[in-house]
Amino acid sequence: MYRHFEDELEGIKSSVLKMSYHVMDQILSALKALESRDRAMALRTIEKDALIDEMEIIIEEKCAELILRHHPLAKDLRFVLATLKLNGDLERIADLAVDIAQRAMEISEYPQIKPYEDLPKLADTVMKMLKDAVEAFTEKNYETAKKVILSDCEVDKLRDRITIELLQKYIKREPERADIALSLILAARHLERIGDHCVNIAEDVIYMASAKIVRHHHSEF
Amino acid sequence: MLRLDTNKNKPDFSSTEIRDPLNRVHIDVSQQPKIRVRNLDFYYDENQTLKKINMDIYEKKVTAIIGPSGCGKSTFIRILNRMSDFAASSKVRGEISLERRDIFDPEFSPVELRKRVGMVFQKPNPFPKSIFENIAYGLRINGVKNSHEIEQRAVKSLKRAALYEEVKDRLKESALSLSGGQQQRLCIARCIAIEPEVILFDEPCASLDPISTAKIEELILELKKYYTIVIVTHNMQQALRVSDYTAFFLMGELIEFNETKKVFENPSDKRTEDYITGRFG
Numbered sequence: 001m002y003r004h005f006e007d008e009l010e011g012i013k014s015s016v017l018k019m020s021y022h023v024m025d026q027i028l029s030a031l032k033a034l035e036s037r038d039r040a041m042a043l044r045t046i047e048k049d050a051l052i053d054e055m056e057i058i059i060e061e062k063c064a065e066l067i068l069r070h071h072p073l074a075k076d077l078r079f080v081l082a083t084l085k086l087n088g089d090l091e092r093i094a095d096l097a098v099d100i101a102q103r104a105m106e107i108s109e110y111p112q113i114k115p116y117e118d119l120p121k122l123a124d125t126v127m128k129m130l131k132d133a134v135e136a137f138t139e140k141n142y143e144t145a146k147k148v149i150l151s152d153c154e155v156d157k158l159r160d161r162i163t164i165e166l167l168q169k170y171i172k173r174e175p176e177r178a179d180i181a182l183s184l185i186l187a188a189r190h191l192e193r194i195g196d197h198c199v200n201i202a203e204d205v206i207y208m209a210s211a212k213i214v215r216h217h218h219s220e221f
Numbered sequence: 222m223l224r225l226d227t228n229k230n231k232p233d234f235s236s237t238e239i240r241d242p243l244n245r246v247h248i249d250v251s252q253q254p255k256i257r258v259r260n261l262d263f264y265y266d267e268n269q270t271l272k273k274i275n276m277d278i279y280e281k282k283v284t285a286i287i288g289p290s291g292c293g294k295s296t297f298i299r300i301l302n303r304m305s306d307f308a309a310s311s312k313v314r315g316e317i318s319l320e321r322r323d324i325f326d327p328e329f330s331p332v333e334l335r336k337r338v339g340m341v342f343q344k345p346n347p348f349p350k351s352i353f354e355n356i357a358y359g360l361r362i363n364g365v366k367n368s369h370e371i372e373q374r375a376v377k378s379l380k381r382a383a384l385y386e387e388v389k390d391r392l393k394e395s396a397l398s399l400s401g402g403q404q405q406r407l408c409i410a411r412c413i414a415i416e417p418e419v420i421l422f423d424e425p426c427a428s429l430d431p432i433s434t435a436k437i438e439e440l441i442l443e444l445k446k447y448y449t450i451v452i453v454t455h456n457m458q459q460a461l462r463v464s465d466y467t468a469f470f471l472m473g474e475l476i477e478f479n480e481t482k483k484v485f486e487n488p489s490d491k492r493t494e495d496y497i498t499g500r501f502g
Binding site: 005071072073074075076077078210211 | 457458461485486487488493494497498499
């Protein structure tokens with residue numbers, strides 16, 4: 001019985017990992033489409049979202065079945081509760097990758113307005129947060145999860161810098177390029193929201209690892 | 222039963238903290254516990270079945286005792302009303318107080334103790350008498366002579382045990398004609414009729430079907446409004462459903478004692494975690 005239960009827990013963990021790799025792939029693909037204004041790649045990214053939606057449902061069903069059959073307790077209960085929550089966050093991150101792909105489609109017909117500087121930095125920071133959040137989940141690592149939460153300030157700063165620059169340089173001074181600038185502002189906003197979901201995942205990992213609920217209490221770090 | 226009274230000092234009632242064997246502070250409450258157990262050792266012949274148990278049992282709360290077979294949980298609750306006195310060659314050492322009164326005090330008779338600390342067993346054990354007599358008999362041997370009072374208290378107990386509506390028209394029928402679940406509730410009514418302060422349940426649902434189990438669990442939650450309850454159970458979900466505090470025993474030791482939510486969500490001791498998650502052994 002115990003061995004079967006362990007296998008089921010491992011199965012859920014593997015599914016979450018698999019889903020997270022697909023989600024990372026979706027973000028990278030959307031960012032590449034944005035950078036190269038590649039409409040076809042943006043479309044492929046949007047189409048692949050259905051696969052992630054399906055994975056989310058499968059993981060939720062596996063968690064529900066595990067609760068039903070095994071009544072998990074202690075660290076197993078915390079694992080299932082955290083997984084159910086981060087499963088939703090991963091799915092929302094994939095939706096945001098779709099949003100970025102849509103922004104890529106919007107700007108694909110226009111020439112690039114400026115060399116991207118802060119946007120790649122923002123993308124790198126957010127991708128690192130996601131990788132760390134997933135690593136923290138697999139290793140039940142409190143410290144890595146904490147690092148993810150603390151990275152969120154940097155993401156907010158970069159998002160603000162991008163917004164102010166595009167607003168002042170393009171939307172106010174060159175209204176004819178306001179559409180492109182607005183799409184890029186939104187793309188930065190989507191990346192920042194991905195960062196927020198990474199923070200949620202890290203909070204769930206902290207609960208899973210220590211039973212501490214740190215949501216809304218980051219100042220205690 | 223021989224009591225080894227090596228510790229002449231009375232238990233320290235000034236502290237409101239209780240520590241586990243690893244000296245971690247678990248509970249710090251201002252309320253005085255109903256029962257205090259300090260440094261309790263118990264032996265059958267030369268075998269020590271309980272080792273240095275320190276634990277507080279709080280008034281009008283449900284305390285669940287969990288642990289694998291043979292860990293000493295039933296032995297422990299049987300000491301709380303000195304049922305363990307009946308075991309030959311047993312020895313007890315340490316302190317147990319019921320509302321600050323040492324239960325081993327020679328002036329505290331076991332009969333008086335058992336009136337205040339009642340017990341319900343694993344298998345329903347009604348007397349081979351009528352439903353009514355099962356309750357009336359206990360009252361009579363405890364000195365209640367007035368038949369009107371006996372009737373009143375019997376009805377009140379049956380109501381409190383959530384059995385009255387099912388048996389009110391057949392109180393004169395044999396108690397043995399009742400179902401297992403009804404018999405167990407009759408035993409609870411018999412226990413309640415004596416007006417105890419504490420009720421000890423030793424796996425009360427072990428021989429019952431899920432519906433009868435649910436009724437007994439509902440009843441326990443209702444009874445804690447009036448009584449302090451200690452329940453030994455092998456069923457983790459039952460401990461979670463009914464108890465406020467949980468104690469985990471292993472090989473005669475109290476490994477962990479804390480609020481039930483804490484024990485089942487984030488136990489402090491790896492042995493507790495291994496047991497409740499089924500990784501024991």
